[in-house]
Amino acid sequence: MNRSNRVERVMAAVLGALALLVGGAAVLLHRFDVDRPVLDPVVLDWARRHLLPVRLGLLALGLLAVVLGLWWAWRAIRPERHPDLRLDDVVVTAKALAAAVRADAEQVHGVAGAKVSVVGSPALRLRLTLRHGADVTRVWRELDDRVLSRARSALGVDVLPAAVRLDLAKRERQRVR
Amino acid sequence: MRVLLRVLSPLLGLALAAAGALLAVAVVRHWTGRAWSLPDWSWVDRPVLVLGASLAAGGLVLLVLASRAGVAQLPLDDPADGVRVVTTPTSLARVVGHRVRAEEGVLDASVTASRRKVRVRARSRVHDEATLRPRLLEVAQAAVADLPLPVRPKVSVVVISPKDRP
Secondary structure (H helix, E strand, O other), X not given: OOOOOHHHHHHHHHHHHHHHHHXXXXXXXXXXXXXXXXXXXXXXXXXXXXXXXXXXXXXXXXXXXXXXXXXXXXXXHOOOXXXXXXXXXXXXXXXXXXXXXXXXXXXXXXXXXXXXXXXXXXXXXXXXXXXXXXXXXXXXXXXXXXXXXXXXXXXXXOOOOEEEEEEEOOOOOOOOO | OHHHHHHHHHHHHHHHHHHXXXXXXXXXXXXXXXXXXXXXXXXXXXXXXXHHHHHHHHHHHHHHHHHHOOOOOEEOOOXXXXXXXXXXXXXXXXXXXXXXXXXXXXOEEEEEEOOOEXXXXXXXXXXXXXXXXXXXXXXXXXXXXXXXXXXXXXXXXXXXXHHHOO
């Protein structure tokens, strides 16, 4: 399973909707020949009468946009964290844990390949590719019975958060010779 | 689309931050009596149309990008506390397709699936629709029922056969 891009999608959708609304309104007002200044005198008069709250409001809006924008950019470019786990005096590296879980997952009948990442301490993300015709329900059952329960007992935890995606491989086209 | 969104996201974030900074600086300059002079445009001026149209087009592109960058997912039952399992509509279609193609008399089948519906379109040379459709419907429904899906999609089957041609 890929890293989630939900935040990026929501931010892009909100920004897109705002741009579409403002831009669309400008195009409509132009199209209907509304011959008034863009900085409307009525609005400017009202703003002059409430100068302090308007200034503070706009300043807050600007700073909010700066913070949101920088957070969005930083979130998009930062590499995903794969934290190591500390078990009493032993440190289990994320790579070692992922390799162990992947090896177990690939032993499940019907699984052609597995990608495992440690994305929390402890939390896992698995993407399993199943062979065409694999029994999905059996894989689903064995995934917890054999793979995740083993990881839980090895780590000594009752709950091991995991996000799992099962993908069934394409059927192979048969060639007629 | 996912890659495009990933590439564009830092740029959009920086653009938003820059716009915010510009607004904050403009307010501070106005406050200190050094306000920037703004163009005295009216709504009928051409630059307003150009800017508005560009903004609307950009917004539309962003909306399409945001809506297409997601991966359709079908949640399966959670096998344990904290474990979330999903599959894709394509995988569901492949499960059903595999079972339907294995049926006697089915030459080929195409299956499309979503969270709510599974549509099977089977081709047969030896059976007509009235004979084959009930059996395939049963098989496809059983294939869906076997999966640990919290919400079971509806199944529909169409059989295309030369025997049904007048």
